[in-house]
Amino acid sequence: MTTVPAPLVRPPGPRGHRFFGNVVDYDKDRVAFLERCRREYGDVFSFDPRTVVIADPALIHDILSRTNDDFLAETVPLAVRTDEEETAAGAELWMSARRRGWRGLNRTVAEAHALRLRAIFDRSLRQAGPGDVDVLAVMKDYFGRAIADFCVSRDAEGLPAVIAENTEALDPLSRSSYMVPQWWPSRRVRRFVRAREATVAAMTEVVRRRKAAGPPAADTAPDLLDVLLAADAPALSDLQVERLIRGIMLAAYGVPAAALTWIVHDLVAYPEVRRAVEQEAAAHDTQVAPSTTSLPYTEAFVKEVLRLRPPTWLIGRTARRATTLGEWRLDRGDQVLFSLYALHRDERWWRDPEAFDPQRWLEPRAQLQRHTYLPFGAGPRVCVGTQLGMIQLVLSTFWLVREYDVSIAPGNGGTPDFGGLLTPQGLTARFHRRAGQQ
Numbered sequence: 001m002t003t004v005p006a007p008l009v010r011p012p013g014p015r016g017h018r019f020f021g022n023v024v025d026y027d028k029d030r031v032a033f034l035e036r037c038r039r040e041y042g043d044v045f046s047f048d049p050r051t052v053v054i055a056d057p058a059l060i061h062d063i064l065s066r067t068n069d070d071f072l073a074e075t076v077p078l079a080v081r082t083d084e085e086e087t088a089a090g091a092e093l094w095m096s097a098r099r100r101g102w103r104g105l106n107r108t109v110a111e112a113h114a115l116r117l118r119a120i121f122d123r124s125l126r127q128a129g130p131g132d133v134d135v136l137a138v139m140k141d142y143f144g145r146a147i148a149d150f151c152v153s154r155d156a157e158g159l160p161a162v163i164a165e166n167t168e169a170l171d172p173l174s175r176s177s178y179m180v181p182q183w184w185p186s187r188r189v190r191r192f193v194r195a196r197e198a199t200v201a202a203m204t205e206v207v208r209r210r211k212a213a214g215p216p217a218a219d220t221a222p223d224l225l226d227v228l229l230a231a232d233a234p235a236l237s238d239l240q241v242e243r244l245i246r247g248i249m250l251a252a253y254g255v256p257a258a259a260l261t262w263i264v265h266d267l268v269a270y271p272e273v274r275r276a277v278e279q280e281a282a283a284h285d286t287q288v289a290p291s292t293t294s295l296p297y298t299e300a301f302v303k304e305v306l307r308l309r310p311p312t313w314l315i316g317r318t319a320r321r322a323t324t325l326g327e328w329r330l331d332r333g334d335q336v337l338f339s340l341y342a343l344h345r346d347e348r349w350w351r352d353p354e355a356f357d358p359q360r361w362l363e364p365r366a367q368l369q370r371h372t373y374l375p376f377g378a379g380p381r382v383c384v385g386t387q388l389g390m391i392q393l394v395l396s397t398f399w400l401v402r403e404y405d406v407s408i409a410p411g412n413g414g415t416p417d418f419g420g421l422l423t424p425q426g427l428t429a430r431f432h433r434r435a436g437q438q
């Protein structure tokens with residue numbers, strides 16, 4: 001006897017308000033809302049007709065692996081309706097540029113950048129001055145300069161400010177679930193449209209200028225743009241180079257800055273952990289950049305910060321066509337969301353999930369279950385800066401504990417802000433350079 005498969009159904013979820021659905025509740029406190037729904041409806045639920053949320057690691061991995069085929073990673077700000085096929089064509093262009101970009105982003109290249117990074121780190125912290133400073137602003141300044149130097153070293157002038165404005169202008173739009181078109185007559189929308197146009201224009205100009213100047217002199221270390229322009233068989237188009245450089249510079253600005261801000265927070269919040277990081281750092285000379293493999297505890301500390309405070313805390317995909325997810329039906333254009341913040345704190349996968357414990361990363365078989373730790377994502381759209389990002393964070397932590405005393409006044413420790421990124425809003429600190437440090 002043949003069994004007739006059950007028809008696929010839509011996931012359950014709260015009905016919400018008659019006119020506004022659940023959007024108001026969701027936008028008010030996204031973390032609490034998602035956790036409440038998960039407890040009530042399970043690992044797959046839907047809180048509006050186009051949005052499905054998943055909390056099961058196997059399904060999350062499934063979505064990430066099927067990205068580009070069945071799902072799109074692209075979110076297009078101010079595009080009220082997404083044309084899935086046009087977006088998919090853009091994704092293909094991106095993917096072929098991205099594959100070539102790997103060459104310029106491997107571990108050797110990232111480590112070679114370390115001493116330049118140290119100089120940029122020093123400059124940003126010195127400029128911050130001795131008083132209480134907004135830590136996130138200092139770290140954004142640092143990473144803005146660092147990624148501009150890494151990508152377009154000789155042409156970096158002015159670009160950190162362009163990237164900063166693009167990111168700041170996007171922030172208010174990413175905090176609301178209400179979609180507005182780009183002709184919407186508001187200051188926020190106009191500011192973002194202007195900032196995006198300015199970024200495209202600045203990047204296009206850098207690519208044009210660099211092509212006109214030709215390859216770097218033999219004694220000049222090539223930067224990422226040199227690597228991309230030297231790619232052949234077939235060469236990347238100017239549009240691909242511009243998009244990749246722009247995508248990388250935007251991605252490598254706010255996210256690592258948020259992570260390093262949390263690192264500062266946690267070094268102060270957990271003094272015994274800081275002492276262990278300091279002890280490990282004491283064995284190394286600050287004038288040369290140690291390999292991150294010689295700083296295992298510091299690396300474990302950074303991993304623990306990224307577990308409890310993943311800057312990219314909420315990831316979304318769009319269904320490119322009608323498809324399935326486990327036993328559930330998805331329609332074309334559906335949004336699928338999952339929270340790394342929730343995944344990384346789920347007591348089903350983590351022992352004592354709320355405890356800040358770097359040691360867990362040093363134990364054999366540290367991870368209980370596959371796909372439960374994804375601070376850099378996974379699948380074909382995994383972060384291209386995973387290695388560079390880890391090196392940046394581990395070395396910055398090393399320089400920080402070796403050369404600075406950091407203090408945070410009571411009440412200035414910041415509160416978690418679940419905007420576009422997870423950041424400690426309002427964290428201010430003093431960075432006091434120790435005597436004897438140059």
Ligand code: HEM
Pocket residue numbers: 073098105247248251252255256259306311312315316374375376377378380381382383384385386388389390393
């Ligand atoms: C240091 C901490 C960093 C963290 C925690 C981080 C995290 C992430 C995550 C979670 C994604 C995937 C988002 C998704 O699946 O939708 C991502 C994508 C990306 N990241 Fe990072 N990132 C970091 C640093 C960097 C750096 C240094 C670079 C640049 C070299 C970079 C470049 C990118 C790019 C270009 C993407 C988009 C990849 C694509 O869509 O094909 N990231 N990052």
